[in-house]
Amino acid sequence: MNGLLAAPRAWIETFGEIAGFCGQVLGQVFGGRVFRFFGEALRQAGILILSSTLVICGLVFIIGLQCGIEGAYFTRGTGTPTYAGVFAAWCDLRELVPYAFGYMMAAKVGTGIVAELGSMRISDEIDALEVMGINSMTFLCATRLLASWMVLPFVYIASVGAGFFASYLAVVVQIHEVSAGGYSLIFWMFQNPPDLLFSAIKAMAMATVIVLVGCYYGYNARGGPVGVGTATAKSMVLNIVLVHLIGMLGTQVFWGANPRAPIGG
Amino acid sequence: MSRSDFDKDRPDAEERPAEAFRDDEPELAGEPERAEVDVAGYGLQVEDAETEAPDELDGDPSSRISVVSESRPRTDQEEFRWHTGTKHSVEGVEDAIEFLDVHKAFGRNRVLRGLNLGIPENRISMILGPSGTGKSVCIKHMVGLLYPDQGDILVHGESVPNMIDDELFEMRRKFGVLFQDGALFGSMNLYDNVAFPLRQHTDKGEEEIAEIVNGRLREVGLGDANDKMPNELSGGMRKRAGFARALVLDPDIVLFDEPDSGLDPVRTALLCELIKEIHEENGGAYVVITHDIASARRVAEFIAVLWRGRIVESGPAADLFASENPFVRQFLSGESQGPLGME
The missing domain is CATH 3.40.50.300 (P-loop containing nucleotide triphosphate hydrolases)
Incomplete structure (x- = not known):
């Protein structure tokens, strides 16, 4: 019986550790301690902008094309090609753009943080920071979280734009069964500013979780290079699960009770 | 974090238990027979029976080069007999x-x-x-x-x-x-x-x-x-x-x-x-x-x-x-x- 309970007990223990760690990092950001290292936060923000914006927008662009193509062929099949914008609007803003953003954040930013902090841990760089009298958690983790909050809303809005543009290209330019005006009318009718806000909240929740999980696994890596590799894999698994959980909960909370669709008056 | 549990209890390579190091050692095929010898009161030691010390050292067991492993738990008194502090x-x-x-x-x-x-x-x-x-x-x-x-x-x-x-x-x-x-x-x-x-x-x-x-x-x-x-x-x-x-x-x-x-x-x-x-x-x-x-x-x-x-x-x-x-x-x-x- 004890053997059967060992695995769930270990998961709960790990979950508790991660929650405690996240609480400490969030406390350092909200408590203002992180602003002692604002320069480092700016540096991390610069790294995020330069290394991740293009790749996130690129992936979301492809997802936008996919939503457009799917919407155009589906509405053609039902004899309502002018309504391709409905599918594209919902697919882009509510579901696939946040997911694509989450996937790329987990794959690029999350694993990058684990690898960087993990290698710092095993080469004693984190201990070196500590003995210099610098709170390594604030310097390494809280600054990364602050940087992500400073940068990622804008990156997300840019990626949403890339997705919208891609859907437009697929429906209007490539498949061309609806005019530009007809597509835009329906596309914009089925979304409004609060939808964009909800979508951004979903994406930022994903981004926050991904950065915190990455920091946890990197900061606590042990066991040499193999340990860093294992930590990277674990973080990726957990992040993908959490991205889907947040996506599902977000949809339920923001659009579950009220789908916010201009149908039936 | 300076005092987190993650830091506090992070063992380094040097801190690995002795058993862990022993576990890493490959087992040698056809290992020579081992004999237990108590060498000059330095504790119970095990040495390769075939690795004889030179003749001139025979009379002085403490001069032998021996591979040692603990075969029974030692008391604090035995372990710290040289620790005069x-x-x-x-x-x-x-x-x-x-x-x-x-x-x-x-x-x-x-x-x-x-x-x-x-x-x-x-x-x-x-x-x-x-x-x-x-x-x-x-x-x-x-x-x-x-x-x-x-x-x-x-x-x-x-x-x-x-x-x-x-x-x-x-x-x-x-x-x-x-x-x-x-x-x-x-x-x-x-x-x-x-x-x-x-x-x-x-x-x-x-x-x-x-x-x-x-x-x-x-x-x-x-x-x-x-x-x-x-x-x-x-x-x-x-x-x-x-x-x-x-x-x-x-x-x-x-x-x-x-x-x-x-x-x-x-x-x-x-x-x-x-x-x-x-x-x-x-x-x-x-x-x-x-x-x-x-x-x-x-x-x-x-x-x-x-x-x-x-x-x-x-x-x-x-x-x-x-x-x-x-x-x-x-x-x-x-x-x-x-x-x-x-x-």
Whole structure:
């Protein structure tokens, strides 16, 4: 019986550790301690902008094309090609753009943080920071979280734009069964500013979780290079699960009770 | 986070349980028959029956080179029979760091087992001991990277385990630490690595920082390597750069974690000379962790011999090199015969 309970007990223990760690990092950001290292936060923000914006927008662009193509062929099949914008609007803003953003954040930013902090841990760089009298958690983790909050809303809005543009290209330019005006009318009718806000909240929740999980696994890596590799894999698994959980909960909370669709008056 | 559980209980390679190392050893096919021999009271030992000692040593079992493993648990009395704990005092010098009955275990592996040690002010002290006896764990306790399960560590009379985070970070500014591989930040060049503590802890302008950093880098012979990244440096250069960074805030206490590891004898000698020169210039308590006896002869003014988590004997280097304690004598002469085996 004890053997059967060992695995769930270990998961709960790990979950508790991660929650405690996240609480400490969030406390350092909200408590203002992180602003002692604002320069480092700016540096991390610069790294995020330069290394991740293009790749996130690129992936979301492809997802936008996919939503457009799917919407155009589906509405053609039902004899309502002018309504391709409905599918594209919902697919882009509510579901696939946040997911694509989450996937790329987990794959690029999350694993990058684990690898960087993990290698710092095993080469004693984190201990070196500590003995210099610098709170390594604030310097390494809280600054990364602050940087992500400073940068990622804008990156997300840019990626949403890339997705919208891609859907437009697929429906209007490539498949061309609806005019530009007809597509835009329906596309914009089925979304409004609060939808964009909800979508951004979903994406930022994903981004926050991904950065915190990455920091946890990197900061606590042990066991040499193999340990860093294992930590990277674990973080990726957990992040993908959490991205889907947040996506599902977000949809339920923001659009579950009220789908916010201009149908039936 | 300075005192998180993640930090506190993170065992290093050196802290791995002895069983773990034994498990790593491949089993040899056709291993020769083993016989148990109690060698001169040094404990129950197992030696290869086919590895006979030369005839002239037959009458003196203690002279045999033997592979030793523990076949039964030892009592504390047996384990610590050579630990006299004698401290040859350094007159007129106060202790900068004190360990008071410190115990530390990682799981079942008890690393420090009642460590009592005083590190004198203004001396180059060396903590010597066989691999895996807790030397690096000692250093981590001094700076509060690890906390004792029991006992206390005092730095200039203040208890490290009882400090709150802010006090701990303040206290750490007294320290400069040279880690085994330098622990330079991989994302910064050499200049920025050395300038980092100054930028974080002082209000000095860039010109003043440049003056200090360039001075320190010249001092360790890296005046021309400002722009190099850590991965472009040799092991010796990384250690010297780490030394420059450790010194840049003019610390009261400088800790060196095996500065000689991975260096050839000449570079080890040069690094030791550098430590001596810089100590003469700056003063302070320098603590060097090593198991290299040549380095100890070259730079140590005070020596503490650590084994099985306790001090065997400590005192001025000259007293220790003249010690009658069989363990200290064996270790400081680097001989294979004596109480210390391959355990």
